[in-house]
Amino acid sequence: xxxxxxxxxxxxxxxxxxxxxxxxxxxxxxxxxxxxxxxxxxxxxxxxxxxxxxxxxxxxxxxxxxxxxxxxxxxxxxxxxxxxxxxxxxxxxxxxxxxxxxxxxxxxxx
Amino acid sequence: xxxxxxxxxxxxxxxxxxxxxxxxxxxxxxxxxxxxxxxxxxxxxxxxxxxxxxxxxxxxxxxxxxxxxxxxxxxxxxxxxxxxxxxxxxxxxxxxxxxxxxxxxxxxxx
Numbered sequence: 001x002x003x004x005x006x007x008x009x010x011x012x013x014x015x016x017x018x019x020x021x022x023x024x025x026x027x028x029x030x031x032x033x034x035x036x037x038x039x040x041x042x043x044x045x046x047x048x049x050x051x052x053x054x055x056x057x058x059x060x061x062x063x064x065x066x067x068x069x070x071x072x073x074x075x076x077x078x079x080x081x082x083x084x085x086x087x088x089x090x091x092x093x094x095x096x097x098x099x100x101x102x103x104x105x106x107x108x109x110x
Numbered sequence: 111x112x113x114x115x116x117x118x119x120x121x122x123x124x125x126x127x128x129x130x131x132x133x134x135x136x137x138x139x140x141x142x143x144x145x146x147x148x149x150x151x152x153x154x155x156x157x158x159x160x161x162x163x164x165x166x167x168x169x170x171x172x173x174x175x176x177x178x179x180x181x182x183x184x185x186x187x188x189x190x191x192x193x194x195x196x197x198x199x200x201x202x203x204x205x206x207x208x209x210x211x212x213x214x215x216x217x218x219x220x
Contacts, residue, residue, distance in 0.1 A: 021219045022139050025212070029136035095215035097207070102135070105205035109131045 011068050011075060016090040019071035024095070027070035033063050034106055037072060040086035041103055048075070048082045121178050121185060126200040129181035134205070137180035143173050144216055147182060150196035151213055157191045 014020070027033055032053045039051055053060065064084070067073045071090065075082050091099050124130070137143055142163045149161055163170065174194065177183045181200065185192050201209050 019219075021212070021215050022141060022144065025135045026139035029132050029139055031132060034132065095211075095219065097211045098215050101205075101207045101211045102131070105131050105208050109205065 011065075013068060013074060014071045016071070016087075016094050019090065019094045021095060021098075023070040024072060024091070024098070027066050027072055028102055030063065030066075032059075033067055036063065036067060036084075037086060037099075038103055038106065040073065040084065041088070041099075045083050045085045048084055121175075123178060123184060124181045126181070126197075126204050129200065129204045131205060131208075133180040134182060134201070134208070137176050137182055138212055140173065140176075142169075143177055146173065146177060146194075147196060147209075148213055148216065150183065150194065151198070151209075155193050155195045158185070158194055 028037065032055055035053050036051050040046065048060070048064065049057075051060070053063075055063070064073065064075070068075065071087060071094075074085050074087055076085070077083075088099060138147065142165055145163050146161050150156060158170070158174065159167075161170070163173075165173070174183065174185070178185065181197060181204075184195050184197055186195070187193075198209060
């Protein structure tokens with residue numbers, strides 16, 4: 001099965017200046033992806049299988065890809081684990097205040 | 111053709127308290143819909159055919175529906191025209207600062 005090697009291909013990360021607002025809004029418009037972002041807001045780095053979301057691994061991979069390509073998260077490999085971080089500083093540089101307002105709005109809205 | 115009467119059925123508008131953040135983010139994640147929202151931010155009320163967007167009428171109807179059901183806009187009929195307004199006060203009440211940050215981010219990002 002080529003799956004693992006495919007998943008581990010070098011992922012694409014947009015440069016901070018190329019982060020697109022509409023991609024960010026789209027990435028945040030899904031409850032699983034919003035939960036991932038909120039979780040990373042509270043905890044700087046997490047292993048990929050440890051997020052409090054109830055979806056199949058392939059679905060989670062898809063959500064990570066959407067978040068990654070929108071510029072919201074970054075992965076790094078450490079030993080056998082893939083760790084995920086929020087690109088909070090990059091997002092703040094690109095769109096000041098956006099992430100704070102959106103995550104506060106989500107917390108208020110629930 | 112039943113099209114006109116179908117389009118003129120009483121549209122659904124969520125109450126302010128029921129406006130859902132993920133629906134709002136999704137609605138704003140499209141360039142045509144973002145343009146409609148930005149245009150209404152500058153000008154309080156516009157007739158539906160007068161937005162600076164280059165899409166077919168049926169596509170525009172779809173975008174209005176997404177914006178309406180997300181709680182971003184409201185229509186009212188006046189004579190033969192359907193006028194559209196941004197629900198700016200409702201959005202500010204529900205998610206303080208959100209619309210301002212998002213529209214500023216979009217203006218910066220372009």
